[in-house]
Amino acid sequence: xxxxxxxxxxxxxxxxxxxxxxxxxxxxxxxxxxxxxxxxxxxxxxxxxxxxxxxxxxxxxxxxxxxxxxxxxxxxxxxxxxxxxxxxxxxxxxxxxxxxxxxxxxxxxxxxxxxxxxxxxxxxxxxxxxxxxxxxxxxxxxxxxxxxxxxxxxxxxxxxxxxxxxxxxxxxxxxxxxxxxxxxxxxxxxxxxxxxxxxxxxxxxxxxxxxxxxxxxxxxxxxxxxxxxxxxxxxxxxxxxxxxxxxxxxxxxxxxxxxxxxxxxxxxxxxxxxxxxxxxxxxxxxxxxxxxxxxxxxxxxxxxxxxxxxxxxxxxxxxxxxxxxxxxxxxxxxxxxxxxxxxxxxxxxxxxxxxxxxxxxxxxxxxxxxxxxxxxxxxxxxxxxxxxxxxxxxxxxxxxxxxxxxxxxxxxxxxxxxxxxxxxxxxx
Amino acid sequence: xxxxxxxxxxxxxxxxxxxxxxxxxxxxxxxxxxxxxxxxxxxxxxxxxxxxxxxxxxxxxxxxxxxxxxxxxxxxxxxxxxxxxxxxxxxxxxxxxxxxxxxxxxxxxxxxxxxxxxxxxxxxxxxxxxxxxxxxxxxxxxxxxxxxxxxxxxxxxxxxxxxxxxxxxxxxxxxxxxxx
Numbered sequence: 001x002x003x004x005x006x007x008x009x010x011x012x013x014x015x016x017x018x019x020x021x022x023x024x025x026x027x028x029x030x031x032x033x034x035x036x037x038x039x040x041x042x043x044x045x046x047x048x049x050x051x052x053x054x055x056x057x058x059x060x061x062x063x064x065x066x067x068x069x070x071x072x073x074x075x076x077x078x079x080x081x082x083x084x085x086x087x088x089x090x091x092x093x094x095x096x097x098x099x100x101x102x103x104x105x106x107x108x109x110x111x112x113x114x115x116x117x118x119x120x121x122x123x124x125x126x127x128x129x130x131x132x133x134x135x136x137x138x139x140x141x142x143x144x145x146x147x148x149x150x151x152x153x154x155x156x157x158x159x160x161x162x163x164x165x166x167x168x169x170x171x172x173x174x175x176x177x178x179x180x181x182x183x184x185x186x187x188x189x190x191x192x193x194x195x196x197x198x199x200x201x202x203x204x205x206x207x208x209x210x211x212x213x214x215x216x217x218x219x220x221x222x223x224x225x226x227x228x229x230x231x232x233x234x235x236x237x238x239x240x241x242x243x244x245x246x247x248x249x250x251x252x253x254x255x256x257x258x259x260x261x262x263x264x265x266x267x268x269x270x271x272x273x274x275x276x277x278x279x280x281x282x283x284x285x286x287x288x289x290x291x292x293x294x295x296x297x298x299x300x301x302x303x304x305x306x307x308x309x310x311x312x313x314x315x316x317x318x319x320x321x322x323x324x325x326x327x328x329x330x331x332x333x334x335x336x337x338x339x340x341x342x343x344x345x346x347x348x349x350x351x352x353x354x355x356x357x358x359x360x361x362x363x364x365x366x367x368x369x370x371x372x373x374x375x376x377x378x379x380x381x382x383x384x385x386x387x388x389x390x391x392x393x394x395x396x397x398x399x400x401x402x403x404x405x406x407x408x409x410x411x412x413x414x415x416x417x418x419x420x421x422x423x424x425x426x427x428x
Numbered sequence: 429x430x431x432x433x434x435x436x437x438x439x440x441x442x443x444x445x446x447x448x449x450x451x452x453x454x455x456x457x458x459x460x461x462x463x464x465x466x467x468x469x470x471x472x473x474x475x476x477x478x479x480x481x482x483x484x485x486x487x488x489x490x491x492x493x494x495x496x497x498x499x500x501x502x503x504x505x506x507x508x509x510x511x512x513x514x515x516x517x518x519x520x521x522x523x524x525x526x527x528x529x530x531x532x533x534x535x536x537x538x539x540x541x542x543x544x545x546x547x548x549x550x551x552x553x554x555x556x557x558x559x560x561x562x563x564x565x566x567x568x569x570x571x572x573x574x575x576x577x578x579x580x581x582x583x584x585x586x587x588x589x590x591x592x593x594x595x596x597x598x599x600x601x602x603x604x605x606x607x608x
Binding site: 268289292293296297299335337423424 | 446
């Protein structure tokens, strides 16, 4: 064995069955049970609260998180084709499964679109001048609603939403069907497929960032029609990467309890994914803080109330915790090299990050509403934030697990596959 | 300064990292402690194989970073609050949000410099002379495509003939004696 060629004598072999391990069925069942329990809980809370206002707000939160997984996962899939690298092969199939949940995410949007008048001030107020006279809204709000009317109206919102989902649907279909074709096509040279995916993904990432910006402006930013921020789309883009990456690492690490990931997951790629997560944690706080610093420095009456609504009246506690949850905790933990190479601990950090993303979304959404701004207080309604998003996420997860089971978990026609099966030290 | 003379150690040359790691693990397992691996690119497992445990560089890096943070934040606070208290747009003198960005930059700068200099201080670099370069195979292969295991003479288990035989068991390309 002295001169073994290409270190081949230690390479592992892929198991014959590349399908999802049997325990994914158990995950699905558990997700459905959690979904059912929390749906019942949210109905109970709606009865106790005598309104569905908070149910809708919390629904928006759950929708935004699931949307982040489906579309953010798809964006990460495209980025992975563009950058290359062995980590990409590892996460490709889970990301594809995330992207295929898009139809469910569109269903999640429907209640928001249908009950838009209960959520969005600009949708509820048809005549801003009259509403101002009767004291329903402030002068600033009346002005913003009237001025932004060509954009902020229900027709445009529906058209934009459907157009965005159609574009994402197109990419979802192309990325997923081409990936299966690639698996079965052993004739074409390697660069035929890498180029095909690069050509699809390059424009795809740009289009994703534009459509995503349009979507989040309508769904979240316009909850407060007076305020705007030019970095808003980018903030959500990074936030989606943050959460989608955490979920995909979580998936890969927990799937590695069984085949085929047991064979293909190496510490090297796990470490790489951990480092990438760290980069997203940094970029996320960088953008969030830049937006704050610019608005704080400007101190303009059009902009600063958005932050004051979210700091005063008890919200200071939420934003302080947000900073700790969203940045300080994952940042300090991910600094450690040993932690990134430890499966159990990295799983914990990923779960934590998904929770932190939900917490951040709560801080973004709830203070938009007159009863909550500068006034964080208890009501049965606010508990909806702990019920509805859990239910939506649970049903979404069940669908995601179902999608995971639909395909082999490893893309086989990829030059990286041979490398990933070699021992950790075989390549620089 | 006294001139060190005699044998530095025995150097085995391997074609692949896999063989090197197998040999290093076996040597460490049978009690060798004065040994080292040399590879053309970082091979994490080689370090683990010879019982390398975490070093202090990351601690120095962390302390450096925290010092940079404290230094810049302190400087800004001192300048804005104590030394030159100016009213800028009615903002409070202690305007911490504005201090964050330079403080962050200094954290990165200090952490980076401490990591680099801490690493140099603790790994014995720069070294003007190392006996291993007396071996031609090492000079030719260590930075290109060969993997080396050196069992050093100051290990109590070292014996020129026995150790040479021991190393040859692993099927190396060559085993050479390296002098100081």
